[in-house]
Amino acid sequence: MTGLTVRDLKVVFDGFVAVGGVDLDVPAGDVRFIIGPNGAGKTTLVDAITGLARATGTVTFDGQELLGRKVHRIARLGVGRTFQNSTVFEELTVLQNLDIAAGWHRGPLTLLRRRTSIPPRVQAALETIRLTAVRDQLAGTLPHGQKQWLEIGMLLVQDAKLFLLDEPVAGMSHEERDATGELLGELSRDHTVVVIEHDMDFLRRFARTVTVMHAGRILSEGTVAEVQADPRVQEVYLGHSVEA
Template sequence: MSTQKPAGLRIRDLRVVFDGFAAVDGVDIDVSPGDVRFIIGPNGAGKTTLVDAVTGLVKATGSAAFDGQELLGRKVHHITRLGIGRTFQTAAVFEELTVLQNLDIAAGTNRGLLTLLRRRKSVPDSVAQAMETIGLTSARDRLAGTLAHGQKQWLEIGMLLVQDAKLLLLDEPVAGMSQDERDTTGELLGMLSEDRTVVVIEHDMDFLRRYARTVTVMHAGRILSEGSVAEVQADLKVQEVYLGHAKATSQALVQEV
């Protein structure tokens, strides 16, 4: 869909402090164009806060630049207009609007006043295409609030598609999904990453092993390890942290090794 050249995310010394507590404590991350980067870590590691900082939701110091453009200090909607899109842990769609209306709003950021004040005469191509991609064409006129959990997540991804975001930040996109839904989401992810840079926060290790190209492990607001899936799994520090914090996850990690 997008014909723009993929571009990369560059974060330097990013800090987010809440009441004296450093949720993100001096993080450096480079995500090269076209990468699918998974960010993992125990609860409270600062993963979501990192994404919140990059998208302007919380105040941060340091630097986060995408495509050479500094993001920190800008307003949320300005950052979005630079081509940064995100999803949320709990699907955030407009429940009182239909699937079509949700997507149409996402596609319409650059509409002029006159277009806005008129009725939608036809379905924009990008919206029709996105509905096909996320498999919701037949649910076009259903209220988003009546969709199943997985479908809502896909609708959010569809909104990112029509928004034509170049950097996608997905916060736990497969949480609470069935195995089939995870597979479909994985396929969507593959499609998204063809011409975009993708950052995924995820706890699901199976999902990570199948779809991650690179992995960053965060712990207590800092970067613990970074590299390919195999490199990170072999890292002793990572194993230690996971052993100390979350047994189940650590077992999952060890199993992969």
């Protein structure tokens, strides 16, 4: 598997340049954090990669060009994405959510019955996301952190290879953040992980490389230590409540 390559990516809304010529390389197996102030273009960048925002330039993943494809076709190429707000089916169980994501064509009646066996990739996803013990629990009753893990599991059973996660630890407890960081490391063994994040403590502990965006462009890249030492990053965050 090759990584994610972005070249001269531009997104313009009614004359406003939201993303202005971004070049980005995320090697396979990386855990890349993308940070920056509000309005830096982080989410718009991910929107462009996943087909939700019209863009120019080139975006390739695993040797396939993504720009110009429909959202569902990009997903079929192994690109998975989560949003800040949970998109799980809250009235269904954890297992039923994974079943639907896996594309198992069960009718409405059979979907509501307790199954006698679980497909291997669904079972593997349950174990990876640490939800085996609550597989028959309604997704709507899960704590926030477990809902985020379920979304990751739904991408796993869809055979996603690239995970684009938008603030996955927002609203999580300290213990949930730690478990999520460990999960990202496990995912990176066979996947490429890109995380949009504002939690600087979480970044320092679990990021392998960091990209800092500002005003639609890349300001700095490198290890956590390199980015923190960059005077340009310090200037951008000067006066903000977080430290980069």
